[in-house]
Amino acid sequence: MGAGPAALCIVAELVEQGLEVTALASHVPDKPWPNTYGIWAEELESLGLASLLGHRWTNTVSYFGDGLGEEGSAPIDHYFDYGLFDPVALQKSLLIRCGDLSWCVETAEEIRVLGARTEVVCSSGNSYLARVVIDASGHRSRFIKRPDHGPVAEQAAYGVVGRFSSPPVEQSQFVLMDFRPDHLAAGELKEPPSFLYAMDFGDGVFFVEETSLACAPALPLGTLKKRLHARLVHRGVEIEEIIHEEHCLFPMNLPLPHRNQPLLAFGGAASMVHPASGYMVGALLRRAPALAKQLANALIIDPPLDSAALAKKGWQVLWTPELVQRHRLYQFGLRRLMSFDEGRLRRFFATFFRLPREDWSGFLANTLPLPRLIIVMLKLFSISPWQIRLGMLFGVSASKD
Ligand SMILES: Cc1cc2nc3c(=O)[nH]c(=O)nc-3n(C[C@H](O)[C@H](O)[C@H](O)COP(=O)(O)OP(=O)(O)OC[C@H]3O[C@@H](n4cnc5c(N)ncnc54)[C@H](O)[C@@H]3O)c2cc1C
Numbered sequence: 001m002g003a004g005p006a007a008l009c010i011v012a013e014l015v016e017q018g019l020e021v022t023a024l025a026s027h028v029p030d031k032p033w034p035n036t037y038g039i040w041a042e043e044l045e046s047l048g049l050a051s052l053l054g055h056r057w058t059n060t061v062s063y064f065g066d067g068l069g070e071e072g073s074a075p076i077d078h079y080f081d082y083g084l085f086d087p088v089a090l091q092k093s094l095l096i097r098c099g100d101l102s103w104c105v106e107t108a109e110e111i112r113v114l115g116a117r118t119e120v121v122c123s124s125g126n127s128y129l130a131r132v133v134i135d136a137s138g139h140r141s142r143f144i145k146r147p148d149h150g151p152v153a154e155q156a157a158y159g160v161v162g163r164f165s166s167p168p169v170e171q172s173q174f175v176l177m178d179f180r181p182d183h184l185a186a187g188e189l190k191e192p193p194s195f196l197y198a199m200d201f202g203d204g205v206f207f208v209e210e211t212s213l214a215c216a217p218a219l220p221l222g223t224l225k226k227r228l229h230a231r232l233v234h235r236g237v238e239i240e241e242i243i244h245e246e247h248c249l250f251p252m253n254l255p256l257p258h259r260n261q262p263l264l265a266f267g268g269a270a271s272m273v274h275p276a277s278g279y280m281v282g283a284l285l286r287r288a289p290a291l292a293k294q295l296a297n298a299l300i301i302d303p304p305l306d307s308a309a310l311a312k313k314g315w316q317v318l319w320t321p322e323l324v325q326r327h328r329l330y331q332f333g334l335r336r337l338m339s340f341d342e343g344r345l346r347r348f349f350a351t352f353f354r355l356p357r358e359d360w361s362g363f364l365a366n367t368l369p370l371p372r373l374i375i376v377m378l379k380l381f382s383i384s385p386w387q388i389r390l391g392m393l394f395g396v397s398a399s400k401d
Pocket residue numbers: 001002003004005006007024025026027035036037038039106107108109136137138139246247248249250266267268269273278279280281282
């Protein structure tokens with residue numbers, strides 16, 4: 001169910017396993033996706049898919065200073081290529097792998113587990129039977145059950161692709177995070193922080209986006225828009241033409257789904273967004289093959305497994321005990337970061353990017369095995385200033401400046 005990146009990734013793998021798949025989504029599968037997805041280039045290279053990048057930057061930097069003077073305005077170089085998928089190429093490459101599968105353009109309304117089969121009832125009145133159903137309908141799936149851990153932190157961002165009176169970032173540059181706060185009034189510094197994510201698209205076109213990493217409740221888009229304009233004005237930059245506006249809102253720390261439910265999920269519905277970075281597409285490409293293989297093996301077991309048993313087999317590989325532990329560590333880290341004020345957050349990230357590149361990039365991609373992840377987190381703790389260490393241990397209320 002679904003036709004976003006998660007659905008297409010898992011359908012492609014299921015088809016390649018030779019399984020009989022019925023794909024069902026509210027719209028045709030080649031309808032352009034509303035988002036453009038970013039990823040560190042090496043993540044895609046390791047999957048042999050670097051050709052799917054529409055843009056790639058070698059000059060990748062962040063700013064974690066206070067914006068004052070030369071030192072406070074100096075960028076940190078990441079020395080690591082970043083890219084944006086060509087969304088049409090990514091979608092097309094996955095659809096080609098889905099073969100001649102026909103898609104049912106339907107909206108699922110209800111899902112009934114009947115034992116050996118699961119029935120998906122659609123708003124058209126049509127219903128479909130499957131041995132197991134995979135919900136890839138996104139972060140706001142109504143069908144997947146998960147525990148209630150209180151308010152869910154959301155990443156929010158307001159962005160503009162456009163032309164500007166002068167370049168908002170250097171030519172050929174990608175800015176992962178510009179946290180410089182010198183355009184903010186004293187009162188605004190006490191509000192939840194946000195940063196600029198920006199890039200040069202070439203031909204005089206740039207993308208600038210004011211982003212709140214995670215906040216519960218989410219930072220309103222109006223606030224982010226105001227902050228983006230204030231930031232640009234402070235740098236003497238005016239927007240001359242808006243080509244596209246991006247409004248972004250998605251959950252960062254959605255609790256993991258119950259793994260004993262008779263329905264499987266993949267992607268946003270399965271809480272696969274990285275809770276510390278908000279990225280997911282690399283994880284979809286890496287984790288889909290194991291899930292598809294597991295289902296292919298489970299479907300031929302004799303006597304046949306019912307829907308609940310098949311779903312259980314799927315959950316076992318999708319959220320292995322190791323991945324669950326890693327996810328918990330990331331969620332813990334995110335809770336701590338959300339308690340940091342802007343000064344502490346800047347110092348935290350300045351320290352984080354002093355880690356060896358394979359450590360910080362592996363942390364952000366969620367590719368470090370659990371023992372290594374723990375070592376990296378301890379290393380981060382050991383190189384952090386005391387104020388950050390206290391914040392990491394106790395949150396900010398116990399360690400005020
Ligand atoms: C603006 C934005 C920018 C992002 N940028 C990045 C990024 O740069 N890099 C990154 O890795 N991640 C990014 N993410 C996070 C994440 O990768 C995306 O949210 C991603 O689109 C989630 O994929 P998905 O396939 O799980 O869900 P979606 O993309 O939301 O797709 C859900 C699909 O299910 C269908 N559907 C929904 N309900 C039903 C139903 N009842 N019946 C049938 N079909 C249904 C929808 O029509 C849609 O096709 C971003 C998210 C947003 C919102």
